[in-house]
Amino acid sequence: MESKQTTGSLTQRMTIGDFLLRRLEEAGIRHLFGVPGDYNLALLQQLQDGGALEWVGNTGELTSSYAADGYARLNGLGALLVTNGVGALSALNGVAGSYAEHVPTICICGSIPLRSIDRGLGMHHTMADGNFDHFLRAYAPVTAAQVRITPRNAAVEIDRLILTAWREKLPVYMELPSDIAYLEIEVPAAPLVLAQQPSDPERLSSCIAAVAQRLAAATSPAILVDADADRFDVAPDLMELAQKLQAPVAVINAAKGVIDESFPYYAGIYAGKGSEPGVRETIESSDCVLAVGYRPIEVTTGDFTASLPAGTIHARGHAVDVGEDNYQAVTLKEVLRGVIDAVPQVTNRAPQPVAAVMPGAQADSSAKLTxxxxxxxxxxxxxxxxxxxxxxxxxxxxxxxxxxxxxxxxxxxxxxxxxxxxxxxxxxxxxxxxxxxxxxxxxxxxxxxxxxxxxxxxxxxxxxxxxxxxxxxxxxxxxxxxxxxxxxxxxxxxxxxxxxxxxxxxxxxxxxxxxxxxxxxxxxxxxxxxxxxxxxxxxxxxxxxxxxxxxxxxxxxxxxxxxxxxxxxxxxxxx
Missing domain, CATH: 3.40.50.970 (Thiamin diphosphate (ThDP)-binding fold, Pyr/PP domains)
Structure with a gap:
C-alpha cells in the first residue's frame, strides 16, 4: 500500500474493511466477538486474512454484546460484529446495558449491500418494507453515535465513532454494507491516537480553583464515587486526593471495588438507609461532598433514601457543577490532577478505621448448606x-x-x-x-x-x-x-x-x-x-x-x- 502526501498529511489506499480492522487494532482491540452471517462474512474474511485481530465466535449475538462489554471493562474498549436486523436486534439488549453502565463498545453490523439500498431492492433480514434505516434508529437511544459506512464517509466516520466510544465511555453502532468492504479508499496513514480533547484552559483553571477552594475550606470533606471513576481511569487520582485531604471515600454499589477496600480512607458503600454502618452519616453530614459520576436510581440509593448535602460538587467525564456554576469543556482527569496540586496537605484528620473481615462461626461440615x-x-x-x-x-x-x-x-x-x-x-x-x-x-x-x-x-x-x-x-x-x-x-x-x-x-x-x-x-x-x-x-x-x-x-x-x-x-x- 503506497503512501502519498495530500494537503499536509500522509495518506494511503486501503480497502474499507482493512481500514476498519486496522483502526480497531490501533485502538487497542485485539479480539472481535460476534456471530457470522452472510452480510458480515466479507469483513470476517479480511480479519482472517489480516491476522491482527482474533475472532471469538459466540453462541448468539446477545452473549457477544455481553462479552464485548466485559472485555471493554478490562481492556478499555471492546467490539462485536453482528449481521443485519436479526443479529443487530439480538445484540441490542447488551449494547443498551453498555450504555446504561457507561461501557465503551463498538457494535459493527454487516448490513445489506449499498447497491440494494440505492436501488430499493428488498433483502432478507429486513422488514421488507423498503425502509433500510430501522436499525440505525433502533440503536439511536442506546448509543452515542450511529452511522452507515459508505466509500465517501468511511475514512472520517470510522475514526469518529471509535473516538466517540472511547471519549464518552459509551457504545456506538456502525453499519458496514456487505458490498463495500473490499473497495479501496484514501485513508490517513498515521495511526489512530486515543486521546481526550484538551480542556478549555480558562474553564479548566476556573474549575480547579472553584473545586479546590471548596474542598480546602471544608471541615469534613468527603468523596462519593460512581462507576465513571473506573471508566475514566481516575480512581488512583481520587485516592491520592483523599490521602491529601484525609477525607473519606464512599462508593455506590455500582462502583464496588473501584476504590481499594483496604485503603485507609475507604468508608464503604453509600446507599441512603441501606448504607454500610457509619457511611450514611459520613456522606450526609459532610460540608463538602465531591461526587464523581453520581447517577442515582432506586437500586443505588436505598430506594431513594439517599440525600446528598446541598452544595455537593458533581464531577462528570467532561463537565463539573460547583454550586450555580457549570464548567464545560473540561476533562475529569485534568480537573482532579489540578485539584490535587491546588489543595493543601491536611494533617489533622484521622483516617477511617478499616473494617476487618470478621470471621464467622465455623460451620459444622456436615450441616446443610445455607x-x-x-x-x-x-x-x-x-x-x-x-x-x-x-x-x-x-x-x-x-x-x-x-x-x-x-x-x-x-x-x-x-x-x-x-x-x-x-x-x-x-x-x-x-x-x-x-x-x-x-x-x-x-x-x-x-x-x-x-x-x-x-x-x-x-x-x-x-x-x-x-x-x-x-x-x-x-x-x-x-x-x-x-x-x-x-x-x-x-x-x-x-x-x-x-x-x-x-x-x-x-x-x-x-x-x-x-x-x-x-x-x-x-x-x-x-x-x-x-x-x-x-x-x-x-x-x-x-x-x-x-x-x-x-x-x-x-x-x-x-x-x-x-x-x-x-x-x-x-x-x-x-x-
Missing amino acids: QAAYWQAIQGYLRPGDVVYVDNGTSFSILGLKLPPNCTFIGSINWGSIGYSVGALLGALTAAPERRHILLVGDGSFQVTAQELSTILRHDYKPVILLINNGGYTIERGYIGKTEPYNDVANWAYADLPKALHPGTTAQSFVVRTCGDLQDALETPNDNLVFVESIMDPCDAPAAITRSSNLGAELDYGPRGPQHREGLQLRSSTM
Whole structure:
C-alpha cells in the first residue's frame, strides 16, 4: 500500500474493511466477538486474512454484546460484529446495558449491500418494507453515535465513532454494507491516537480553583464515587486526593471495588438507609461532598433514601457543577490532577478505621448448606487481584463482602439484565486470561446464557464458576410469588454441563449440599475450570436481598399491589 502526501498529511489506499480492522487494532482491540452471517462474512474474511485481530465466535449475538462489554471493562474498549436486523436486534439488549453502565463498545453490523439500498431492492433480514434505516434508529437511544459506512464517509466516520466510544465511555453502532468492504479508499496513514480533547484552559483553571477552594475550606470533606471513576481511569487520582485531604471515600454499589477496600480512607458503600454502618452519616453530614459520576436510581440509593448535602460538587467525564456554576469543556482527569496540586496537605484528620473481615462461626461440615454459610465461605475464598462477577439475584450478596486489594468487580447494576455475567465472563477472560476470574451466579440467571459456557471451554479458559441451584428466581420470590410456578426454573444437572458442552474437558465439577462439601470444592486447585453447583433451599435468602425485594415490591406495585397477600412474598425476618 503506497503512501502519498495530500494537503499536509500522509495518506494511503486501503480497502474499507482493512481500514476498519486496522483502526480497531490501533485502538487497542485485539479480539472481535460476534456471530457470522452472510452480510458480515466479507469483513470476517479480511480479519482472517489480516491476522491482527482474533475472532471469538459466540453462541448468539446477545452473549457477544455481553462479552464485548466485559472485555471493554478490562481492556478499555471492546467490539462485536453482528449481521443485519436479526443479529443487530439480538445484540441490542447488551449494547443498551453498555450504555446504561457507561461501557465503551463498538457494535459493527454487516448490513445489506449499498447497491440494494440505492436501488430499493428488498433483502432478507429486513422488514421488507423498503425502509433500510430501522436499525440505525433502533440503536439511536442506546448509543452515542450511529452511522452507515459508505466509500465517501468511511475514512472520517470510522475514526469518529471509535473516538466517540472511547471519549464518552459509551457504545456506538456502525453499519458496514456487505458490498463495500473490499473497495479501496484514501485513508490517513498515521495511526489512530486515543486521546481526550484538551480542556478549555480558562474553564479548566476556573474549575480547579472553584473545586479546590471548596474542598480546602471544608471541615469534613468527603468523596462519593460512581462507576465513571473506573471508566475514566481516575480512581488512583481520587485516592491520592483523599490521602491529601484525609477525607473519606464512599462508593455506590455500582462502583464496588473501584476504590481499594483496604485503603485507609475507604468508608464503604453509600446507599441512603441501606448504607454500610457509619457511611450514611459520613456522606450526609459532610460540608463538602465531591461526587464523581453520581447517577442515582432506586437500586443505588436505598430506594431513594439517599440525600446528598446541598452544595455537593458533581464531577462528570467532561463537565463539573460547583454550586450555580457549570464548567464545560473540561476533562475529569485534568480537573482532579489540578485539584490535587491546588489543595493543601491536611494533617489533622484521622483516617477511617478499616473494617476487618470478621470471621464467622465455623460451620459444622456436615450441616446443610445455607446462604449465610455460603457467603461466609466466599469471603474467605477471595484473594487479591481476582475478577469477581455478579448476576442479578442472591449473588448481589457479594456487595456486602470485602474485596481484597486489586480486585475488579463486574456486574450489571443499573441495567440489571439477567444472564449478563456469563457472557461478560467470556469477554473479560479474553482480555485478561492471566487473572483469576470468579463467577457468582444463580440458576435462573445462568439458564439465560448457559450456552456461552461452551465458548469458554473451547478456548480452554479456567474460571471458577460458583452456581447456586435453588430452583428459580429467589430475588423475585421476595417481590411476589414465594411458591408460585412462575418463579421456578427447570432443574438442570448443572455440574454435568462442562462435559456435555465440551466432551473431553479437564474441567472439575462438584455438587455440594453441605458446608463441608463446599469447603472441599473451594480447596480444589484452579489449574482447570472449576464448576461448583451448590444445592440450597428455594426459600433461603440473605436478609439484605429479601429486604430489598420486599421494599422493591412496595415501589413497583403500590399500596393496592398483590405483595400484601398472605404467603405470597418471601419475607425478611428483619423487616
